Structure formats: C-alpha cells, structure tokens
Amino acid sequence: MGCNFEVTVVANSQSQANDYIALAEAEMVRIERLISSWKVDSETSIINRNAGIQPVRVSSELLQLIERSIAISKLTDGAFDITYASMDQVWKFDGSMLKKPTETAIQKSVELIDFRNIEINRDSSTVFLKKKGMKIGFGGIGKGYAADKAKQLLEAKGVVAGIINASGDMNAWGKQPDGKDWQVAITNPLEKTKAFGLLPITNQAVVTSGNYEKYIVFDGVLYSHIIDPRTGYPATGILSVTIFAAKAELADALATSVFVMGIETGLNRIGQIPGVECIIVDEKGMLHQTKNIKIQSK
Numbered sequence: 001m002g003c004n005f006e007v008t009v010v011a012n013s014q015s016q017a018n019d020y021i022a023l024a025e026a027e028m029v030r031i032e033r034l035i036s037s038w039k040v041d042s043e044t045s046i047i048n049r050n051a052g053i054q055p056v057r058v059s060s061e062l063l064q065l066i067e068r069s070i071a072i073s074k075l076t077d078g079a080f081d082i083t084y085a086s087m088d089q090v091w092k093f094d095g096s097m098l099k100k101p102t103e104t105a106i107q108k109s110v111e112l113i114d115f116r117n118i119e120i121n122r123d124s125s126t127v128f129l130k131k132k133g134m135k136i137g138f139g140g141i142g143k144g145y146a147a148d149k150a151k152q153l154l155e156a157k158g159v160v161a162g163i164i165n166a167s168g169d170m171n172a173w174g175k176q177p178d179g180k181d182w183q184v185a186i187t188n189p190l191e192k193t194k195a196f197g198l199l200p201i202t203n204q205a206v207v208t209s210g211n212y213e214k215y216i217v218f219d220g221v222l223y224s225h226i227i228d229p230r231t232g233y234p235a236t237g238i239l240s241v242t243i244f245a246a247k248a249e250l251a252d253a254l255a256t257s258v259f260v261m262g263i264e265t266g267l268n269r270i271g272q273i274p275g276v277e278c279i280i281v282d283e284k285g286m287l288h289q290t291k292n293i294k295i296q297s298k
Helices: 014-035 043-049 060-077 084-085 105-109 142-156 248-261 263-270
Strands: 005-009 118-121 126-129 162-166 167-173 184-186 190-202 206-209 213-219 221-224 237-247 277-282 287-288
Touching: 005 014, 005 142, 014 043, 014 060, 043 084, 043 126, 060 118, 060 126, 142 162, 142 167, 142 206, 142 248, 167 248, 184 206, 190 206, 190 237, 190 277, 206 248, 237 248, 237 263, 248 263, 248 277, 263 277, 263 287
Parallel strands: none
Antiparallel strands: 005 162, 118 126, 162 167, 167 206, 184 190, 206 237, 213 221, 237 277, 277 287
16 A cells, blocks of 8 residues: 554564464455555456446445545545546656646646546446546545554454554554553654654544645745645645544545645534544644644643
C-alpha cells in the first residue's frame, strides 16, 4: 500500500508476539492484493480495466468497502471520492514543477471523477464504472481498512492489547502492560520535533493527514498534495488534520475529507457525526478542534 506498517502487541512471550505480528502482516498483504490498483490481478484493477465496458463480479468484502466509500462521499459532498484515481497527474510534489498547471489541464483532470458513476449490483455482486477511463483507488481509505482488519484478526486470536500503525493511521485497543492508556502525540507541523500535547486513546483509531512534507508554493500560496476531487485543485489553509473515531477506515477517509472541506465546514461536519472528533492545525500553526477534545500537556 506504499507505506510502512508497525504492529505492537502485548503478549506473554517474544515468541508469541512474533506469531501474532506474522498473522497481522499476512492479513495486510491479503488486503493489499484485494484493493491495490497497482497489482494487475487484483479485483480493483480488473474493475478499472473494464470501466465503460462491463460489470465485474467481485468479493463481498470489496463490494462492501466500495459501498462504504460511496457513503462517505455522500456524507462529505464529494470531498472524498475513490474515483479520484482517474485524475491526470497535473500536480507534482517532487520539486519538478516550476509553474502552476493551466486551468484547462486542471479541468480536464476531473472529467472522469464522480462517485455517482459507480454502479453496484448486490444481487450479482458486481461493480461497474460507467465511463471508459474511470478508475477507483483506495489511497484515502485503504490503510485504515487494513489497520482495522489486522486489529480485528488479532483480537479474535486473543490479543488483549496492541497498536496497528499504518504510517500515521493508528488503531489501538486494550492498555499498555503497566495498565496505562496508550497515548498519541499531536505534532506541531511547523516544528515537527515538538508536540502540542498528548491524548489518551482507548479502543480507538487515530489518523493524521498532513501536508507539511508534500506541498508546493506558487505566488506565496501553499498547495497541499491532497487534491479536491471536485475541482482538481489542491487543498489550502490547513497543515494537518487528526481524526479520532471507532474505526481507522472511517478516520482515514474523514481526515482527507476535512482537508478538502476546510476548517469551518470540516469541523461542522465532523461535529455532526457521533463518536468522531477532530483536531486541525491551520497554516499559521493554530489549533482548531471539536468540543470534546482535551489535550494533555507533555
């Protein structure tokens, strides 16, 4: 999935811990084979190759993941959209861009993006992308889903506590061996060696999306690598978004969505979802958060 996974488990011995970690690794590899758009034989790749041609029969697992993705698209008014994968690479964040893309190029990049053009048939368990050239990708939700599935498997095997960390997508359960809660630091994007404070996490997922490592500046405006699928333009005004939720899958998708929606709309939307909280760091390093967040000083 293009990222590093770290698995922490509380176990009775090193040998037992190694066995549990191997199980989690195997589960994440299985999920990658299912959702990767880079592996030619994955169900996702087969769906993409048949866009505008014919429906593709898929596993109930992938069908349900796509359905949940569409539900999040509706919840966020399209700020999250798995059909973003058909977007042309008009923005580059590797230092090679010397000027902004043209308006024409940006508009063309979003022509095939629209979650409403994903057709699902539950009876036949098929998925059909209505327009030729459309593609789906799970870059904004896949890591969180994998973290959830690994946690679910380990809990079923009797692991009483642990953390799955997928490059910032964290899912924790149980407590540390000393009985204390796991804790997550809220990093200051402007001073990455420092943190605003700590938050305890108990049987909860925490996902942070940030643009402080991948961005570009034109005419004094910082453009994030997170692109608004509705416009083709990068999100602006936010440095990082941290979402707390019961599942990493939901937190993953919402973190990206808030970046796109912006501070005011993002906080308002998150505030309407039970059991979900949010912390935003704006481009000036100021904190914005939903009402139930209580940050402990380090």
